[in-house]
Amino acid sequence: MSIEQLAETALAMVAPGKGIIAIDESSGTIAKRFAGVGIPDSEENRRAYRELLLTTPDLSEYISGAILFDETIRQKTKDGVPFAQYMSDNGMIPGIKVDRGTHALAGFPGEVVTEGLDGLRARLEEYYKLGARFAKWRAVINIGDDVPSGTCIEANAHALARYAALCQEQGLVPMVEPEVLIDGNHDIDTCFEVSEVTLRALFDALYNQNVALEGTILKASMVLPGKDSGDTTSVEEVAEATLMCLKSAVPAILPGIVFLSGGQSDDDATAHLDAMNRMGPNPWPLSFSYGRAMQSAALKLWSQDLVGNYDAAQATVFERAKANGLAALGQWTRG
Numbered sequence: 001m002s003i004e005q006l007a008e009t010a011l012a013m014v015a016p017g018k019g020i021i022a023i024d025e026s027s028g029t030i031a032k033r034f035a036g037v038g039i040p041d042s043e044e045n046r047r048a049y050r051e052l053l054l055t056t057p058d059l060s061e062y063i064s065g066a067i068l069f070d071e072t073i074r075q076k077t078k079d080g081v082p083f084a085q086y087m088s089d090n091g092m093i094p095g096i097k098v099d100r101g102t103h104a105l106a107g108f109p110g111e112v113v114t115e116g117l118d119g120l121r122a123r124l125e126e127y128y129k130l131g132a133r134f135a136k137w138r139a140v141i142n143i144g145d146d147v148p149s150g151t152c153i154e155a156n157a158h159a160l161a162r163y164a165a166l167c168q169e170q171g172l173v174p175m176v177e178p179e180v181l182i183d184g185n186h187d188i189d190t191c192f193e194v195s196e197v198t199l200r201a202l203f204d205a206l207y208n209q210n211v212a213l214e215g216t217i218l219k220a221s222m223v224l225p226g227k228d229s230g231d232t233t234s235v236e237e238v239a240e241a242t243l244m245c246l247k248s249a250v251p252a253i254l255p256g257i258v259f260l261s262g263g264q265s266d267d268d269a270t271a272h273l274d275a276m277n278r279m280g281p282n283p284w285p286l287s288f289s290y291g292r293a294m295q296s297a298a299l300k301l302w303s304q305d306l307v308g309n310y311d312a313a314q315a316t317v318f319e320r321a322k323a324n325g326l327a328a329l330g331q332w333t334r335g
Helices: 003-013 027-037 043-054 083-089 120-129 150-169 188-208 235-249 266-278 292-304 310-327
Strands: 019-023 063-068 093-097 102-104 112-114 134-141 173-180 217-220 257-259 286-290
Touching: 003 063, 003 093, 003 134, 003 173, 019 043, 019 292, 019 310, 027 043, 027 292, 043 063, 043 083, 043 292, 043 310, 063 083, 083 093, 102 134, 112 134, 112 150, 120 150, 134 150, 134 217, 150 173, 150 188, 173 188, 188 235, 235 266, 257 266, 266 286, 266 292, 266 310, 286 292, 286 310, 292 310
Parallel strands: 019 063, 019 286, 063 093, 093 134, 134 173, 173 217, 217 257, 257 286
Antiparallel strands: 102 112
16 A cells, blocks of 8 residues: 555544544453443453444544454454444444553563564454554553653654554554553653653654654543642643643654543543644644543443443444544533
8 A cells, every 4th residue: 555545544534523432452451341330241242342332323423433453353243244344334444453462571660561563464464454444552651760761662662663664564554652651640740751752752763664654643642640649730731731742742744643531531531632622723633542431431321231221322422422523623512
C-alpha cells in the first residue's frame, strides 16, 4: 500500500466529529471486567459483548473505527458475518492490537517494556488479510521515584518505531500509544515533563526508522496529576497543559491525535477533549480512542439482563459516542 493510501486511511480515522472505540482488552482484562459485573467469562459471552458494541445502530455517525483483539477479529456476528467485514460494510475501519503486553524491563526495577516484535511481520500480513487496516501498540511509562529512566523511554520508543515501520510495510496505519500512567502521587508539572520527553523520544525514533508520519496516528495520554496526588486541576488547566505538551513535541504533519481515557471518569475524558478543541485551531485533529469511557455504562446495563437490556446498552454506547464526537468538534455540553 502506498504512503498516499496510508495517509488517506489515517485521515479517515480522525474524520471531523469521529473517533475510535477501543475494544481490544486482553483475555485477562475482559475477564476482570466481566467478573466485576458478574458475567461468566466465556468465548461466546466475549463475542456477544463485542457484537453488542459494534452493531450499535448508527454507530458510524461518531465512530470511524474500532481496535479489536486477536480473538475478536476472527469472530463473527450471530448472523455469520466476520466482524471486520461487518465494520467495513457499515462505514468503520477495522483495527487490531498487535503488541504482546508489558514485561519487566531487565535491570530497571519498577519499569516495563512492551514485547511482541518477534514474528510481527507475519502476524501483520495475516491481520491485513483478515480485514484490519490499522494496528495499535501500547507502551507504558510509569512515574515514580527515579522513574522513568532514559533507558526505559528509549527502549519503548524504539519498539514503537520498529512496530510502526513493520505496519507500514504491510499496508497498515500504525497507531503509536506511549501511555504515561495516571497512577502515582506526582503533580501535573511532572506529568508534563515526562510526557514531553517521551513524545520527543518517540518521534525521534520514528524518524530514525523511516516511518512516514503522514500515515501514522498518535494515541496520547492527557497531562494529568497522579490520581493519588490529591491535586484538583480544572478542565482548562488539563487542556492547556496537554496542548502545550503536544505542540512542543508532535510534528504538525501527523494526520491526527486520539486520546486514551486512562482511568478518567467518562465525563472528565469528554470534557478535557472538548476543552482542547475549543482552544483551537490546533495543528492536528484531536479526537478519542476510548475503551472504558465508551463501554462501562453499557457493560453494567447488559450484565443485569443479557437479553432484555440489549437495546438499552446499545443506546448508552451511542450516547457516549455522540458526546465524544461532539467533544472532538468542541461542541459538547455537559448534561
